[in-house]
Amino acid sequence: MEEAIKPANFQRVVQAVKKVSGFDEETLSYKTPSLALKLGHTLHKMSDIIHCRALMTEDEALIKSTDAFKKLYVSKWSEMVSHRALNTLSEAKFNKPSTLPFTEDVRILHHYLQKSAESAFCSLENEATAQNYAQLAQVTLSQIIVFNRRRSGEVSKMRLKSFLERDKTALHTDVAMGLSEMEQRLCNYFCRIEIMGKRDRNVPVLLTPSMLDALSLLVSRRPDCGICATNIYLFARPRSMSHYRGMDSLRVHAHQCGAKHPEYLRSTQLRKHVATLSQVLNLKNNELDQVADFLGHDIRVHREFYRLPVPTTQLAKISKLLLTLEKGHLSQIQGKSLDEIEIEDEIALSDAETKDSESESDDDDTALTMSACGTSEAVHAVADSTNTAQLQDTVDYADEEPLIMPAASETAAPSEDKNAAQSHNSRRAPKNMWSKAEVAAVMRHFKDHINEGKLATKNECSHCKLVEDPVLAGRTVQNIRDFVRNRGLTAKRQKKMN
Numbered sequence: 001m002e003e004a005i006k007p008a009n010f011q012r013v014v015q016a017v018k019k020v021s022g023f024d025e026e027t028l029s030y031k032t033p034s035l036a037l038k039l040g041h042t043l044h045k046m047s048d049i050i051h052c053r054a055l056m057t058e059d060e061a062l063i064k065s066t067d068a069f070k071k072l073y074v075s076k077w078s079e080m081v082s083h084r085a086l087n088t089l090s091e092a093k094f095n096k097p098s099t100l101p102f103t104e105d106v107r108i109l110h111h112y113l114q115k116s117a118e119s120a121f122c123s124l125e126n127e128a129t130a131q132n133y134a135q136l137a138q139v140t141l142s143q144i145i146v147f148n149r150r151r152s153g154e155v156s157k158m159r160l161k162s163f164l165e166r167d168k169t170a171l172h173t174d175v176a177m178g179l180s181e182m183e184q185r186l187c188n189y190f191c192r193i194e195i196m197g198k199r200d201r202n203v204p205v206l207l208t209p210s211m212l213d214a215l216s217l218l219v220s221r222r223p224d225c226g227i228c229a230t231n232i233y234l235f236a237r238p239r240s241m242s243h244y245r246g247m248d249s250l251r252v253h254a255h256q257c258g259a260k261h262p263e264y265l266r267s268t269q270l271r272k273h274v275a276t277l278s279q280v281l282n283l284k285n286n287e288l289d290q291v292a293d294f295l296g297h298d299i300r301v302h303r304e305f306y307r308l309p310v311p312t313t314q315l316a317k318i319s320k321l322l323l324t325l326e327k328g329h330l331s332q333i334q335g336k337s338l339d340e341i342e343i344e345d346e347i348a349l350s351d352a353e354t355k356d357s358e359s360e361s362d363d364d365d366t367a368l369t370m371s372a373c374g375t376s377e378a379v380h381a382v383a384d385s386t387n388t389a390q391l392q393d394t395v396d397y398a399d400e401e402p403l404i405m406p407a408a409s410e411t412a413a414p415s416e417d418k419n420a421a422q423s424h425n426s427r428r429a430p431k432n433m434w435s436k437a438e439v440a441a442v443m444r445h446f447k448d449h450i451n452e453g454k455l456a457t458k459n460e461c462s463h464c465k466l467v468e469d470p471v472l473a474g475r476t477v478q479n480i481r482d483f484v485r486n487r488g489l490t491a492k493r494q495k496k497m498n
Helices: 009-020 033-057 060-090 103-126 130-148 152-156 158-165 183-188 211-221 246-256 265-278 285-295 310-327 351-358 382-397 418-423 434-450 458-467 477-497
Strands: 191-196 202-207
Touching: 009 060, 033 060, 060 265, 103 130, 103 211, 103 246, 103 310, 103 418, 130 202, 130 211, 130 246, 130 265, 130 310, 152 246, 158 191, 158 211, 183 310, 202 211, 202 310, 246 265, 265 310, 310 458, 434 458, 434 477, 458 477
Parallel strands: none
Antiparallel strands: 191 202
16 A cells, blocks of 8 residues: 555546446546545555654655645545535435335334244244244344334444343433323333434433343343354344344344335334424424434434433433334324324233222223233224214204213313322212303414314413313313314314314
8 A cells, every 4th residue: 555655646546446446438427436435544544554654763754755645635635526526415315316216115114023022032932043032033023123213233233231120210300290191101111322423422312112022031041042152142142142133133123024125124214203203293302302312313412402412302202202103194294293192002001000000090091901922012092983982962952052072181170179189099080061151262372273173282281271260260271272172173084084
């Protein structure tokens, strides 16, 4: 390489770079423009290395030669190589077709991975072989990449130490006061692990209970499946010191799941999917920062503004966005902030929590189930059809008596005695139907919200309750907000039927 950096050979080096990069003299463009740019950086770095060695050996001729090469590189390389390579890269972006994954394909991939993970979990649990270990490791690796929209290389290189030393502390009581009930449930549902990301940035990974169970099984079966004790990676290969590549695993599963466009189901495209979604949502500046920080992007370097601690924000706020993307409900969250996104599903509880909550649930509440092989998953709400029929009957009867059959959170009457309300852990307060005066009072403020399918904010509901006092004295802010939401859903269903 000392010959390559001699000033007399500069023209020959330029021609060699153009040849290996596929330079076309007629169109003045490169077939592989990035290669030409990278070779230029490499040559400059090599000249620095040779220059330093010449200084240490006091080789004056070589010192003079490397200095001359550097001057030539600074003056002529951009003109002869870099300029055309950058133009080729820029022109390639014009009219470039969109490679964003389709929501339906993402949903298909998610369901395929879920079924494959359940099967692989049972196989490894029954028989500890290297083949069963590899199958579960690669499926779980793909699941984590898809759910978290994480770079495949970051998840692939996750250390065993990071998993074993994950934060298992309970949600802080003072922090929980700033979260809704659903967000508190999400904090308890997900497990959070911090790993090393791009540019040594600390990035989080959220794990569902099924992912956590799968990883725990993989760790326990490592000695039986031929994993070296000195292998530091969580997704280690049997009889090797390397790890499984997330990019390869995701590509294989994308082609096997039956998606229409499997070539778009890659970690980079999935990350762009979230970044594009953040433009559709009506996100505040600090919410955009939260999404960017979770993805490992650095778009707000000089501003670190959070209402809640970072781990809690990622568990309570970002997880709602990830669950919505996973289920393909993009159309339902357009124009909403992270606080306004509501998850219709119930989060699976532990056995102890299930027993405590059975006495508090009505017939309309979602049944909580456990998935195969002992892994727990969030299950879909099943009472929506009953509520829909009730809402439809109410709208048809609105001319005579505009009442609505509300959801449990909308109809729960406020307790007259706070101490008595706190003691009723086993039974809910009796439902209180909305009177004609109450419905009219709410409609005066939120008629446009209902027609447009827009959710009412807490501030708007508080203002409505204050202005319409004493008519709405028996309703809470959450009651009013739920009423507006239910009426909006009913109006939306009517429009679709018409």
